[in-house]
Amino acid sequence: MIRVHVDRLVPGMVLARPIPNPSIPGRYLLQKDQEVPLSLVPRLKQWGIYEVWIRYPQLEFLEYLFDQDLEEQQRELYHRVRCNFERTMQNTGAVLDWQGFEEAVTGLMETLHRHRFASILQKLDAYDNYLMVHSTNVCYLGMLLGVELESYLIQQRRLKDPREAKDLRQLGLGLLLHDVGKVRIDPQVLNKPGRLTPEEMEHVRQHPVLGYEMVRGNVPPSSATVVLNHHQRWDGRGYPPRVDPATGEPLAPLRETQIPVFARIATVVDVFDAATTHRCYSAAKPPVRVLHEMRTVCRGMFDPVILEAFFKLIPPFPVGKVVRLSNGMEAAVVDFNPEDPYRPKVQALRTAEGHVLHDPSLHEFDLAIYRDLYIQEVDGQDITPYLPEDFWLYTPRPQHLVEAAPSAS
Ligand SMILES: [Fe+2]
Ligand SMILES: [Fe+2]
Structure with a gap:
Protein backbone atom coordinates (compact mmCIF):
# COMPACT_ATOMS: atom_id res chain seq x y z
CA MET A 1 0.00 0.00 0.00
CA ILE A 2 1.05 3.59 -0.58
CA ARG A 3 0.03 7.00 0.77
CA VAL A 4 -1.75 9.10 -1.82
CA HIS A 5 -2.64 12.77 -1.45
CA VAL A 6 -6.39 13.16 -1.95
CA ASP A 7 -5.77 15.61 -4.80
CA ARG A 8 -3.85 12.88 -6.61
CA LEU A 9 -6.52 10.19 -6.38
CA VAL A 10 -7.67 8.74 -9.68
CA PRO A 11 -10.70 6.52 -10.41
CA GLY A 12 -10.01 2.87 -9.64
CA MET A 13 -7.79 3.48 -6.59
CA VAL A 14 -8.88 1.19 -3.77
CA LEU A 15 -8.42 1.79 -0.03
CA ALA A 16 -5.91 -0.39 1.81
CA ARG A 17 -7.02 0.98 5.20
CA PRO A 18 -10.49 2.13 6.20
CA ILE A 19 -11.26 5.82 6.77
CA PRO A 20 -12.79 6.33 10.23
CA ASN A 21 -15.74 8.61 10.83
CA PRO A 22 -14.22 11.25 13.12
CA SER A 23 -17.56 12.15 14.70
CA ILE A 24 -18.83 8.68 15.60
CA PRO A 25 -16.49 6.30 17.48
CA GLY A 26 -16.20 2.87 15.87
CA ARG A 27 -17.85 3.96 12.58
CA TYR A 28 -16.18 4.36 9.21
CA LEU A 29 -16.71 6.70 6.29
CA LEU A 30 -15.29 4.12 3.90
CA GLN A 31 -14.21 0.53 4.45
CA LYS A 32 -11.00 -0.95 3.12
CA ASP A 33 -11.12 -2.40 -0.41
CA GLN A 34 -13.64 0.29 -1.37
CA GLU A 35 -12.86 2.70 -4.16
CA VAL A 36 -12.67 6.32 -3.02
CA PRO A 37 -15.33 8.37 -4.86
CA LEU A 38 -13.66 11.59 -6.01
CA SER A 39 -16.84 13.45 -5.01
CA LEU A 40 -15.93 12.67 -1.38
CA VAL A 41 -12.59 14.52 -1.52
CA PRO A 42 -13.92 17.92 -0.29
CA ARG A 43 -15.55 16.18 2.72
CA LEU A 44 -12.33 14.28 3.46
CA LYS A 45 -10.41 17.55 3.50
CA GLN A 46 -12.93 19.09 5.88
CA TRP A 47 -12.08 16.27 8.26
CA GLY A 48 -8.37 16.81 7.99
CA ILE A 49 -7.82 13.78 5.75
CA TYR A 50 -5.34 14.83 3.09
CA GLU A 51 -3.76 11.43 2.54
CA VAL A 52 -5.27 7.98 2.23
CA TRP A 53 -3.71 4.51 2.06
CA ILE A 54 -4.22 2.92 -1.34
CA ARG A 55 -3.68 -0.72 -2.27
CA TYR A 56 -0.44 -1.43 -4.08
CA PRO A 57 -0.05 -5.19 -4.20
CA GLN A 58 3.77 -5.32 -4.11
CA LEU A 59 3.92 -3.05 -1.06
CA GLU A 60 1.31 -4.73 1.13
CA PHE A 61 4.01 -5.51 3.73
CA LEU A 62 3.81 -1.90 4.90
CA GLU A 63 0.43 -2.71 6.44
CA TYR A 64 2.15 -4.79 9.14
CA LEU A 65 4.03 -1.72 10.36
CA PHE A 66 0.76 -0.24 11.65
CA ASP A 67 -0.10 -0.64 15.28
CA LYS A 312 15.86 11.12 15.17
CA LEU A 313 12.23 10.29 15.83
CA ILE A 314 10.35 12.03 13.02
CA PRO A 315 10.65 10.72 9.47
CA PRO A 316 10.98 13.70 7.10
CA PHE A 317 9.63 11.35 4.42
CA PRO A 318 6.81 9.23 5.86
CA VAL A 319 6.86 5.52 5.09
CA GLY A 320 4.50 4.75 2.20
CA LYS A 321 4.97 8.15 0.60
CA VAL A 322 5.55 8.15 -3.16
CA VAL A 323 8.45 10.41 -4.07
CA ARG A 324 10.52 11.32 -7.12
CA LEU A 325 14.23 10.54 -6.95
CA SER A 326 16.99 12.69 -8.35
CA ASN A 327 17.41 10.24 -11.29
CA GLY A 328 13.75 10.79 -12.28
CA MET A 329 12.45 7.45 -10.94
CA GLU A 330 9.24 7.33 -8.94
CA ALA A 331 9.67 5.38 -5.70
CA ALA A 332 7.92 4.58 -2.44
CA VAL A 333 9.57 5.17 0.93
CA VAL A 334 9.65 1.79 2.73
CA ASP A 335 11.67 2.43 5.88
CA PHE A 336 13.00 5.11 8.20
CA ASN A 337 16.63 5.34 9.26
CA PRO A 338 16.91 7.37 12.50
CA GLU A 339 20.69 7.65 12.03
CA ASP A 340 20.28 9.18 8.57
CA PRO A 341 16.66 10.40 8.44
CA TYR A 342 16.90 12.11 5.04
CA ARG A 343 18.19 8.96 3.35
CA PRO A 344 15.54 6.26 3.87
CA LYS A 345 15.15 2.98 2.00
CA VAL A 346 12.99 3.29 -1.10
CA GLN A 347 11.61 0.90 -3.72
CA ALA A 348 11.26 2.16 -7.28
CA LEU A 349 7.76 1.96 -8.80
CA ARG A 350 8.41 3.56 -12.21
CA THR A 351 11.39 4.36 -14.37
CA ALA A 352 12.26 7.95 -15.25
CA GLU A 353 10.41 7.37 -18.54
CA GLY A 354 7.26 6.34 -16.65
CA HIS A 355 7.40 2.57 -17.23
CA VAL A 356 5.92 0.57 -14.35
CA LEU A 357 8.37 -1.71 -12.52
CA HIS A 358 6.37 -4.80 -11.65
CA ASP A 359 8.51 -5.98 -8.75
CA PRO A 360 9.66 -2.93 -6.73
CA SER A 361 11.56 -5.17 -4.28
CA LEU A 362 14.08 -5.84 -7.08
CA HIS A 363 14.69 -2.09 -7.27
CA GLU A 364 15.23 -1.30 -3.61
CA PHE A 365 17.75 1.45 -2.82
CA ASP A 366 19.06 2.24 0.62
CA LEU A 367 19.73 5.93 0.07
CA ALA A 368 22.16 5.91 3.02
CA ILE A 369 24.38 3.76 0.76
CA TYR A 370 23.52 5.14 -2.70
CA ARG A 371 24.53 8.65 -1.76
CA ASP A 372 24.42 10.10 -5.26
CA LEU A 373 20.72 9.35 -5.31
CA TYR A 374 18.28 11.35 -3.21
CA ILE A 375 14.65 12.35 -2.87
CA GLN A 376 13.97 15.39 -4.99
CA GLU A 377 10.18 15.80 -5.07
CA VAL A 378 7.25 15.02 -2.81
CA ASP A 379 3.71 15.53 -4.14
CA GLY A 380 5.17 17.31 -7.17
CA GLN A 381 7.10 19.84 -5.05
CA ASP A 382 10.87 20.27 -5.06
CA ILE A 383 11.95 19.57 -1.48
CA THR A 384 15.72 19.98 -1.94
CA PRO A 385 15.73 23.47 -0.34
CA TYR A 386 14.52 21.79 2.89
CA LEU A 387 17.37 19.30 3.18
CA PRO A 388 19.85 20.09 5.98
CA GLU A 389 23.11 21.74 5.03
CA ASP A 390 25.21 18.69 6.04
CA PHE A 391 23.23 16.52 3.61
CA TRP A 392 25.28 18.04 0.78
CA LEU A 393 28.59 17.04 2.36
CA TYR A 394 28.20 13.60 0.79
CA THR A 395 26.02 14.33 -2.22
CA PRO A 396 26.66 16.71 -5.11
CA ARG A 397 24.36 19.72 -4.74
CA PRO A 398 21.95 20.04 -7.70
CA GLN A 399 22.61 22.92 -10.07
CA HIS A 400 19.49 24.90 -9.15
CA LEU A 401 20.57 25.00 -5.48
CA VAL A 402 24.11 25.99 -6.40
CA GLU A 403 22.72 28.88 -8.46
CA ALA A 404 20.32 29.90 -5.67
CA ALA A 405 23.09 29.98 -3.04
CA PRO A 406 24.38 33.50 -2.18
CA SER A 407 27.74 34.24 -3.72
CA ALA A 408 30.76 34.33 -1.38
CA SER A 409 32.11 37.56 -2.82
FE1 LIG B 1 -0.82 26.69 23.28
FE1 LIG C 1 -0.83 23.66 21.20
Whole structure:
Protein backbone atom coordinates (compact mmCIF):
# COMPACT_ATOMS: atom_id res chain seq x y z
CA MET A 1 0.00 0.00 0.00
CA ILE A 2 1.05 3.59 -0.58
CA ARG A 3 0.03 7.00 0.77
CA VAL A 4 -1.75 9.10 -1.82
CA HIS A 5 -2.64 12.77 -1.45
CA VAL A 6 -6.39 13.16 -1.95
CA ASP A 7 -5.77 15.61 -4.80
CA ARG A 8 -3.85 12.88 -6.61
CA LEU A 9 -6.52 10.19 -6.38
CA VAL A 10 -7.67 8.74 -9.68
CA PRO A 11 -10.70 6.52 -10.41
CA GLY A 12 -10.01 2.87 -9.64
CA MET A 13 -7.79 3.48 -6.59
CA VAL A 14 -8.88 1.19 -3.77
CA LEU A 15 -8.42 1.79 -0.03
CA ALA A 16 -5.91 -0.39 1.81
CA ARG A 17 -7.02 0.98 5.20
CA PRO A 18 -10.49 2.13 6.20
CA ILE A 19 -11.26 5.82 6.77
CA PRO A 20 -12.79 6.33 10.23
CA ASN A 21 -15.74 8.61 10.83
CA PRO A 22 -14.22 11.25 13.12
CA SER A 23 -17.56 12.15 14.70
CA ILE A 24 -18.83 8.68 15.60
CA PRO A 25 -16.49 6.30 17.48
CA GLY A 26 -16.20 2.87 15.87
CA ARG A 27 -17.85 3.96 12.58
CA TYR A 28 -16.18 4.36 9.21
CA LEU A 29 -16.71 6.70 6.29
CA LEU A 30 -15.29 4.12 3.90
CA GLN A 31 -14.21 0.53 4.45
CA LYS A 32 -11.00 -0.95 3.12
CA ASP A 33 -11.12 -2.40 -0.41
CA GLN A 34 -13.64 0.29 -1.37
CA GLU A 35 -12.86 2.70 -4.16
CA VAL A 36 -12.67 6.32 -3.02
CA PRO A 37 -15.33 8.37 -4.86
CA LEU A 38 -13.66 11.59 -6.01
CA SER A 39 -16.84 13.45 -5.01
CA LEU A 40 -15.93 12.67 -1.38
CA VAL A 41 -12.59 14.52 -1.52
CA PRO A 42 -13.92 17.92 -0.29
CA ARG A 43 -15.55 16.18 2.72
CA LEU A 44 -12.33 14.28 3.46
CA LYS A 45 -10.41 17.55 3.50
CA GLN A 46 -12.93 19.09 5.88
CA TRP A 47 -12.08 16.27 8.26
CA GLY A 48 -8.37 16.81 7.99
CA ILE A 49 -7.82 13.78 5.75
CA TYR A 50 -5.34 14.83 3.09
CA GLU A 51 -3.76 11.43 2.54
CA VAL A 52 -5.27 7.98 2.23
CA TRP A 53 -3.71 4.51 2.06
CA ILE A 54 -4.22 2.92 -1.34
CA ARG A 55 -3.68 -0.72 -2.27
CA TYR A 56 -0.44 -1.43 -4.08
CA PRO A 57 -0.05 -5.19 -4.20
CA GLN A 58 3.77 -5.32 -4.11
CA LEU A 59 3.92 -3.05 -1.06
CA GLU A 60 1.31 -4.73 1.13
CA PHE A 61 4.01 -5.51 3.73
CA LEU A 62 3.81 -1.90 4.90
CA GLU A 63 0.43 -2.71 6.44
CA TYR A 64 2.15 -4.79 9.14
CA LEU A 65 4.03 -1.72 10.36
CA PHE A 66 0.76 -0.24 11.65
CA ASP A 67 -0.10 -0.64 15.28
CA GLN A 68 -3.85 -1.19 15.44
CA ASP A 69 -4.00 -1.00 19.28
CA LEU A 70 -2.30 2.37 19.20
CA GLU A 71 -4.72 3.72 16.62
CA GLU A 72 -7.74 2.61 18.63
CA GLN A 73 -6.31 4.11 21.80
CA GLN A 74 -5.67 7.45 20.10
CA ARG A 75 -9.19 7.53 18.72
CA GLU A 76 -10.59 6.78 22.16
CA LEU A 77 -8.44 9.53 23.65
CA TYR A 78 -9.65 11.96 20.98
CA HIS A 79 -13.31 11.28 21.78
CA ARG A 80 -12.68 11.55 25.50
CA VAL A 81 -10.97 14.92 25.05
CA ARG A 82 -13.72 16.12 22.72
CA CYS A 83 -16.59 15.18 25.09
CA ASN A 84 -14.85 16.80 28.04
CA PHE A 85 -13.70 19.99 26.35
CA GLU A 86 -17.07 20.52 24.65
CA ARG A 87 -18.88 20.13 27.97
CA THR A 88 -16.63 22.76 29.51
CA MET A 89 -17.18 25.09 26.55
CA GLN A 90 -20.94 24.89 26.97
CA ASN A 91 -20.93 25.10 30.76
CA THR A 92 -18.06 26.86 32.49
CA GLY A 93 -18.96 25.08 35.76
CA ALA A 94 -18.54 21.57 34.24
CA VAL A 95 -15.83 19.46 35.81
CA LEU A 96 -13.30 17.70 33.58
CA ASP A 97 -12.92 13.94 33.98
CA TRP A 98 -9.39 14.08 35.45
CA GLN A 99 -9.31 10.41 36.35
CA GLY A 100 -10.48 9.39 32.89
CA PHE A 101 -7.66 11.43 31.33
CA GLU A 102 -5.12 9.82 33.65
CA GLU A 103 -6.32 6.32 32.79
CA ALA A 104 -6.23 7.05 29.06
CA VAL A 105 -2.71 8.50 29.27
CA THR A 106 -1.53 5.48 31.31
CA GLY A 107 -2.93 3.16 28.61
CA LEU A 108 -1.14 5.11 25.88
CA MET A 109 2.12 5.06 27.84
CA GLU A 110 1.97 1.28 28.24
CA THR A 111 1.37 0.83 24.50
CA LEU A 112 4.29 3.12 23.62
CA HIS A 113 6.61 1.29 26.01
CA ARG A 114 5.52 -2.05 24.55
CA HIS A 115 5.88 -1.17 20.89
CA ARG A 116 8.25 1.82 20.93
CA PHE A 117 8.52 3.62 17.66
CA ALA A 118 8.83 1.41 14.58
CA SER A 119 8.90 3.09 11.18
CA ILE A 120 5.48 4.66 10.93
CA LEU A 121 4.58 7.75 12.85
CA GLN A 122 0.92 7.31 13.64
CA LYS A 123 -0.59 10.72 14.10
CA LEU A 124 -4.36 10.75 14.15
CA ASP A 125 -5.57 12.46 11.00
CA ALA A 126 -9.37 12.16 10.76
CA TYR A 127 -10.93 14.79 13.00
CA ASP A 128 -13.84 17.16 13.33
CA ASN A 129 -12.20 19.59 15.72
CA TYR A 130 -8.66 20.93 15.46
CA LEU A 131 -8.15 21.66 19.18
CA MET A 132 -9.10 18.11 20.16
CA VAL A 133 -6.97 16.35 17.54
CA HIS A 134 -4.03 18.65 18.28
CA SER A 135 -4.26 17.81 22.01
CA THR A 136 -4.34 14.09 21.22
CA ASN A 137 -1.43 14.23 18.79
CA VAL A 138 0.73 16.45 21.01
CA CYS A 139 0.17 13.93 23.80
CA TYR A 140 1.22 11.02 21.54
CA LEU A 141 4.26 12.77 20.01
CA GLY A 142 5.49 14.15 23.34
CA MET A 143 5.24 10.81 25.11
CA LEU A 144 7.02 9.11 22.22
CA LEU A 145 9.77 11.70 22.57
CA GLY A 146 9.76 11.24 26.35
CA VAL A 147 10.51 7.52 25.92
CA GLU A 148 13.63 8.46 23.92
CA LEU A 149 14.69 11.04 26.51
CA GLU A 150 14.49 8.93 29.68
CA SER A 151 18.07 9.52 30.80
CA TYR A 152 17.80 13.26 30.07
CA LEU A 153 14.63 13.40 32.17
CA ILE A 154 16.44 11.75 35.09
CA GLN A 155 19.31 14.22 34.73
CA GLN A 156 17.05 17.27 34.43
CA ARG A 157 14.66 16.26 37.22
CA ARG A 158 17.40 15.29 39.65
CA LEU A 159 15.42 16.21 42.76
CA LYS A 160 13.06 13.35 41.94
CA ASP A 161 13.63 9.65 42.41
CA PRO A 162 14.80 8.36 38.93
CA ARG A 163 11.73 6.17 38.53
CA GLU A 164 9.47 9.13 39.13
CA ALA A 165 11.63 11.48 37.04
CA LYS A 166 11.11 9.43 33.87
CA ASP A 167 7.46 8.55 34.56
CA LEU A 168 5.71 9.78 31.45
CA ARG A 169 2.19 9.81 32.85
CA GLN A 170 2.54 13.31 34.27
CA LEU A 171 4.11 14.51 31.03
CA GLY A 172 1.29 12.91 29.00
CA LEU A 173 -1.40 14.47 31.14
CA GLY A 174 0.17 17.92 30.80
CA LEU A 175 0.48 17.47 27.02
CA LEU A 176 -3.10 16.36 26.64
CA LEU A 177 -4.29 19.41 28.55
CA HIS A 178 -1.69 21.91 27.31
CA ASP A 179 -4.22 23.98 25.31
CA VAL A 180 -7.27 23.40 27.54
CA GLY A 181 -7.31 27.15 28.26
CA LYS A 182 -8.46 27.65 24.65
CA VAL A 183 -11.94 26.49 25.66
CA ARG A 184 -12.13 29.87 27.44
CA ILE A 185 -11.08 31.83 24.33
CA ASP A 186 -13.75 33.33 22.07
CA PRO A 187 -14.28 30.70 19.30
CA GLN A 188 -14.73 33.48 16.73
CA VAL A 189 -11.15 34.57 17.45
CA LEU A 190 -9.77 31.05 17.81
CA ASN A 191 -11.19 29.93 14.45
CA LYS A 192 -10.67 33.17 12.57
CA PRO A 193 -9.32 32.34 9.11
CA GLY A 194 -7.38 35.61 8.67
CA ARG A 195 -4.69 37.42 10.58
CA LEU A 196 -5.44 38.29 14.22
CA THR A 197 -5.47 41.92 15.38
CA PRO A 198 -3.01 42.75 18.21
CA GLU A 199 -5.97 42.70 20.68
CA GLU A 200 -7.12 39.30 19.44
CA MET A 201 -3.56 38.00 19.63
CA GLU A 202 -3.33 39.19 23.22
CA HIS A 203 -6.61 37.40 24.00
CA VAL A 204 -5.34 34.09 22.54
CA ARG A 205 -2.08 34.46 24.46
CA GLN A 206 -4.05 34.25 27.68
CA HIS A 207 -4.73 30.54 27.14
CA PRO A 208 -1.72 29.14 29.09
CA VAL A 209 -2.72 31.10 32.21
CA LEU A 210 -6.45 30.33 31.78
CA GLY A 211 -5.61 26.65 31.33
CA TYR A 212 -3.31 26.65 34.34
CA GLU A 213 -6.11 28.05 36.49
CA MET A 214 -8.38 25.24 35.28
CA VAL A 215 -5.96 22.38 35.95
CA ARG A 216 -4.11 23.61 39.07
CA GLY A 217 -4.96 21.43 42.05
CA ASN A 218 -6.60 18.80 39.82
CA VAL A 219 -3.47 17.35 38.22
CA PRO A 220 0.10 16.90 39.54
CA PRO A 221 2.13 20.17 39.57
CA SER A 222 4.53 18.83 36.90
CA SER A 223 1.54 18.37 34.54
CA ALA A 224 0.11 21.79 35.39
CA THR A 225 3.41 23.46 34.59
CA VAL A 226 3.26 22.09 31.01
CA VAL A 227 -0.05 23.90 30.58
CA LEU A 228 1.41 27.15 31.94
CA ASN A 229 4.79 27.05 30.20
CA HIS A 230 4.38 25.35 26.82
CA HIS A 231 4.87 28.70 25.03
CA GLN A 232 8.10 29.57 26.85
CA ARG A 233 11.14 29.58 24.58
CA TRP A 234 14.66 28.32 25.26
CA ASP A 235 16.03 31.79 24.36
CA GLY A 236 13.63 33.51 26.78
CA ARG A 237 11.34 35.00 24.11
CA GLY A 238 8.20 33.13 25.12
CA TYR A 239 5.14 33.83 27.25
CA PRO A 240 3.35 34.20 29.63
CA PRO A 241 5.47 36.98 31.15
CA ARG A 242 6.34 36.68 34.83
CA VAL A 243 5.65 39.16 37.57
CA ASP A 244 7.09 39.37 41.05
CA PRO A 245 4.22 38.22 43.30
CA ALA A 246 5.42 40.55 46.10
CA THR A 247 5.94 43.76 44.15
CA GLY A 248 3.94 43.20 40.94
CA GLU A 249 7.08 44.22 38.99
CA PRO A 250 7.80 42.37 35.71
CA LEU A 251 10.50 39.68 35.96
CA ALA A 252 12.78 38.37 33.22
CA PRO A 253 11.03 35.59 31.25
CA LEU A 254 11.89 31.97 31.90
CA ARG A 255 14.70 30.66 29.72
CA GLU A 256 16.81 27.54 29.12
CA THR A 257 16.76 25.10 32.05
CA GLN A 258 14.62 27.46 34.14
CA ILE A 259 11.78 26.14 31.97
CA PRO A 260 10.62 22.76 33.34
CA VAL A 261 11.83 19.96 31.05
CA PHE A 262 8.29 18.63 30.42
CA ALA A 263 7.30 22.06 29.10
CA ARG A 264 10.43 22.10 26.88
CA ILE A 265 9.29 18.80 25.35
CA ALA A 266 5.80 20.24 24.84
CA THR A 267 7.19 23.26 22.97
CA VAL A 268 8.90 21.07 20.36
CA VAL A 269 5.98 18.72 19.65
CA ASP A 270 3.43 21.55 19.83
CA VAL A 271 5.14 23.55 17.07
CA PHE A 272 5.65 20.47 14.88
CA ASP A 273 2.10 19.19 15.24
CA ALA A 274 0.48 22.57 14.61
CA ALA A 275 2.51 23.14 11.42
CA THR A 276 1.91 19.63 10.02
CA THR A 277 -1.86 19.75 10.64
CA HIS A 278 -4.37 21.59 8.49
CA ARG A 279 -5.83 24.59 10.35
CA CYS A 280 -8.55 27.06 9.42
CA TYR A 281 -5.91 29.73 8.74
CA SER A 282 -3.03 27.70 7.28
CA ALA A 283 -2.53 24.58 5.19
CA ALA A 284 -0.62 21.62 6.59
CA LYS A 285 3.05 21.61 5.61
CA PRO A 286 4.96 18.41 4.80
CA PRO A 287 7.20 17.16 7.65
CA VAL A 288 10.41 17.74 5.64
CA ARG A 289 9.56 21.45 5.38
CA VAL A 290 8.51 21.82 9.04
CA LEU A 291 11.70 20.11 10.26
CA HIS A 292 13.67 22.53 8.08
CA GLU A 293 11.83 25.52 9.60
CA MET A 294 12.45 24.18 13.11
CA ARG A 295 16.19 24.14 12.32
CA THR A 296 16.24 27.57 10.70
CA VAL A 297 13.47 30.12 11.32
CA CYS A 298 12.82 28.71 14.83
CA ARG A 299 16.52 28.75 15.75
CA GLY A 300 16.97 29.31 19.48
CA MET A 301 13.42 28.37 20.44
CA PHE A 302 14.04 24.80 21.55
CA ASP A 303 16.18 22.86 24.01
CA PRO A 304 18.96 21.52 21.70
CA VAL A 305 19.06 18.08 23.38
CA ILE A 306 15.31 17.61 22.96
CA LEU A 307 15.40 18.89 19.38
CA GLU A 308 18.19 16.44 18.45
CA ALA A 309 16.17 13.53 19.87
CA PHE A 310 13.12 14.77 17.98
CA PHE A 311 15.01 14.81 14.67
CA LYS A 312 15.86 11.12 15.17
CA LEU A 313 12.23 10.29 15.83
CA ILE A 314 10.35 12.03 13.02
CA PRO A 315 10.65 10.72 9.47
CA PRO A 316 10.98 13.70 7.10
CA PHE A 317 9.63 11.35 4.42
CA PRO A 318 6.81 9.23 5.86
CA VAL A 319 6.86 5.52 5.09
CA GLY A 320 4.50 4.75 2.20
CA LYS A 321 4.97 8.15 0.60
CA VAL A 322 5.55 8.15 -3.16
CA VAL A 323 8.45 10.41 -4.07
CA ARG A 324 10.52 11.32 -7.12
CA LEU A 325 14.23 10.54 -6.95
CA SER A 326 16.99 12.69 -8.35
CA ASN A 327 17.41 10.24 -11.29
CA GLY A 328 13.75 10.79 -12.28
CA MET A 329 12.45 7.45 -10.94
CA GLU A 330 9.24 7.33 -8.94
CA ALA A 331 9.67 5.38 -5.70
CA ALA A 332 7.92 4.58 -2.44
CA VAL A 333 9.57 5.17 0.93
CA VAL A 334 9.65 1.79 2.73
CA ASP A 335 11.67 2.43 5.88
CA PHE A 336 13.00 5.11 8.20
CA ASN A 337 16.63 5.34 9.26
CA PRO A 338 16.91 7.37 12.50
CA GLU A 339 20.69 7.65 12.03
CA ASP A 340 20.28 9.18 8.57
CA PRO A 341 16.66 10.40 8.44
CA TYR A 342 16.90 12.11 5.04
CA ARG A 343 18.19 8.96 3.35
CA PRO A 344 15.54 6.26 3.87
CA LYS A 345 15.15 2.98 2.00
CA VAL A 346 12.99 3.29 -1.10
CA GLN A 347 11.61 0.90 -3.72
CA ALA A 348 11.26 2.16 -7.28
CA LEU A 349 7.76 1.96 -8.80
CA ARG A 350 8.41 3.56 -12.21
CA THR A 351 11.39 4.36 -14.37
CA ALA A 352 12.26 7.95 -15.25
CA GLU A 353 10.41 7.37 -18.54
CA GLY A 354 7.26 6.34 -16.65
CA HIS A 355 7.40 2.57 -17.23
CA VAL A 356 5.92 0.57 -14.35
CA LEU A 357 8.37 -1.71 -12.52
CA HIS A 358 6.37 -4.80 -11.65
CA ASP A 359 8.51 -5.98 -8.75
CA PRO A 360 9.66 -2.93 -6.73
CA SER A 361 11.56 -5.17 -4.28
CA LEU A 362 14.08 -5.84 -7.08
CA HIS A 363 14.69 -2.09 -7.27
CA GLU A 364 15.23 -1.30 -3.61
CA PHE A 365 17.75 1.45 -2.82
CA ASP A 366 19.06 2.24 0.62
CA LEU A 367 19.73 5.93 0.07
CA ALA A 368 22.16 5.91 3.02
CA ILE A 369 24.38 3.76 0.76
CA TYR A 370 23.52 5.14 -2.70
CA ARG A 371 24.53 8.65 -1.76
CA ASP A 372 24.42 10.10 -5.26
CA LEU A 373 20.72 9.35 -5.31
CA TYR A 374 18.28 11.35 -3.21
CA ILE A 375 14.65 12.35 -2.87
CA GLN A 376 13.97 15.39 -4.99
CA GLU A 377 10.18 15.80 -5.07
CA VAL A 378 7.25 15.02 -2.81
CA ASP A 379 3.71 15.53 -4.14
CA GLY A 380 5.17 17.31 -7.17
CA GLN A 381 7.10 19.84 -5.05
CA ASP A 382 10.87 20.27 -5.06
CA ILE A 383 11.95 19.57 -1.48
CA THR A 384 15.72 19.98 -1.94
CA PRO A 385 15.73 23.47 -0.34
CA TYR A 386 14.52 21.79 2.89
CA LEU A 387 17.37 19.30 3.18
CA PRO A 388 19.85 20.09 5.98
CA GLU A 389 23.11 21.74 5.03
CA ASP A 390 25.21 18.69 6.04
CA PHE A 391 23.23 16.52 3.61
CA TRP A 392 25.28 18.04 0.78
CA LEU A 393 28.59 17.04 2.36
CA TYR A 394 28.20 13.60 0.79
CA THR A 395 26.02 14.33 -2.22
CA PRO A 396 26.66 16.71 -5.11
CA ARG A 397 24.36 19.72 -4.74
CA PRO A 398 21.95 20.04 -7.70
CA GLN A 399 22.61 22.92 -10.07
CA HIS A 400 19.49 24.90 -9.15
CA LEU A 401 20.57 25.00 -5.48
CA VAL A 402 24.11 25.99 -6.40
CA GLU A 403 22.72 28.88 -8.46
CA ALA A 404 20.32 29.90 -5.67
CA ALA A 405 23.09 29.98 -3.04
CA PRO A 406 24.38 33.50 -2.18
CA SER A 407 27.74 34.24 -3.72
CA ALA A 408 30.76 34.33 -1.38
CA SER A 409 32.11 37.56 -2.82
FE1 LIG B 1 -0.82 26.69 23.28
FE1 LIG C 1 -0.83 23.66 21.20
